[in-house]
Amino acid sequence: MTTRIVELRQGILKKNDELAAGLRANYAAAGVLVLNLVSSPGTGKTAFLERTLREMKARGARVAALVGDLETDNDARRLAASGAPVRQINTHGICHLDAEMIGKHLDGWEGVALGGLDYLFIENVGNLVCPSSYDLGERIRVVLLSVTEGEDKPLKYPTMFNSADAAVITKMDIAEPCGFDRETALRNINEIRPGIRIFETSAKTGAGMEEWLGYLAEARGVVL
Amino acid sequence: MHELSIVTSVVESVTESLAAYPGSRVLAVRLRVGALASVVVESLEFCWEIAAGGTALEGSRLVVNVLPVVMHCRQCGEDVELEGVQSFRCPLCGAPCSEMRQGRELEIDSIEIDDAKEAA
Numbered sequence: 001m002t003t004r005i006v007e008l009r010q011g012i013l014k015k016n017d018e019l020a021a022g023l024r025a026n027y028a029a030a031g032v033l034v035l036n037l038v039s040s041p042g043t044g045k046t047a048f049l050e051r052t053l054r055e056m057k058a059r060g061a062r063v064a065a066l067v068g069d070l071e072t073d074n075d076a077r078r079l080a081a082s083g084a085p086v087r088q089i090n091t092h093g094i095c096h097l098d099a100e101m102i103g104k105h106l107d108g109w110e111g112v113a114l115g116g117l118d119y120l121f122i123e124n125v126g127n128l129v130c131p132s133s134y135d136l137g138e139r140i141r142v143v144l145l146s147v148t149e150g151e152d153k154p155l156k157y158p159t160m161f162n163s164a165d166a167a168v169i170t171k172m173d174i175a176e177p178c179g180f181d182r183e184t185a186l187r188n189i190n191e192i193r194p195g196i197r198i199f200e201t202s203a204k205t206g207a208g209m210e211e212w213l214g215y216l217a218e219a220r221g222v223v224l
Numbered sequence: 225m226h227e228l229s230i231v232t233s234v235v236e237s238v239t240e241s242l243a244a245y246p247g248s249r250v251l252a253v254r255l256r257v258g259a260l261a262s263v264v265v266e267s268l269e270f271c272w273e274i275a276a277g278g279t280a281l282e283g284s285r286l287v288v289n290v291l292p293v294v295m296h297c298r299q300c301g302e303d304v305e306l307e308g309v310q311s312f313r314c315p316l317c318g319a320p321c322s323e324m325r326q327g328r329e330l331e332i333d334s335i336e337i338d339d340a341k342e343a344a
Binding site for chain 2: 001002003004005006007008009010011012013014015095096129130132133155158159160162163190191192193194195
């Protein structure tokens with residue numbers, strides 16, 4: 001028996017990467033800025049996004065959202081209260097969104113065309129592990145962390161924090177009763193992703209939203 | 225958490241590549257996995273037998289080569305290897321590093337096959 005080595009050198013998630021590259025090209029051609037929001041379950045992605053959509057709509061931005069969950073359309077209904085078009089993606093057990101799911105839900109989204117949007121937000125499935133491997137063609141990956149989760153979360157989930165372009169700390173209104181150690185949290189985020197933009201926010205009081213909305217406007221300026 | 229789907233796509237990709245080598249048997253599949261690829265090597269190995277079973281890859285070995293994180297340090301002007309993933313600072317000068325050179329790979333490197341043609 002003769003054995004030999006055949007070099008393959010191919011990405012395991014090649015199919016997803018190719019689909020994501022196609023999406024990225026479509027987003028760019030349409031001039032829409034796409035953000036992928038990732039966090040643990042319960043961080044407050046939906047509340048933060050709901051406020052973001054509402055405030056952006058009030059400023060005349062054309063915004064829409066895709067939201068991923070294993071089951072239920074509860075989040076889509078909550079987000080739709082902002083008045084922005086929202087579409088739910090149910091993964092039925094899959095722990096992350098992938099590029100194929102995004103493509104399918106963009107196709108045939110009644111009344112929504114990429115060309116008619118300034119911003120598209122994708123709220124990923126609550127999970128700090130698997131979504132980091134799946135490119136959705138987004139321009140900006142936003143990782144969220146709430147004050148109730150523990151300041152060492154970035155150290156525990158370095159893959160996700162290191163792959164993010166911006167970090168949002170949520171629920172700042174209850175930071176004090178939770179004994180949130182702000183300095184340590186900021187230091188840990190910076191240790192894993194040096195120089196990342198960090199926003200300290202509260203969807204309830206609106207704290208930090210001005211700065212976040214300014215960042216979004218600035219980011220889109222770069223795209224166009 | 226998604227290791228089974230990862231090894232399943234490895235089996236699919238290798239099966240496709242095997243079309244070019246009719247009659248060959250796969251002895252081993254080698255992967256390159258970055259330390260920041262967010263997969264657990266033990267889980268990949270555990271799932272391998274299940275994913276390969278009943279396919280042309282049944283009985284083959286999965287060999288996972290884990291690659292350390294390599295960052296570019298602007299201060300030193302060099303690519304530096306990190307010892308772990310708890311701090312993204314240059315091990316030489318301590319400067320924070322944000323340009324990754326290696327660490328997120330999730331690739332099929334190569335396969336080892338017994339060559340049916342030469343054997344015949």
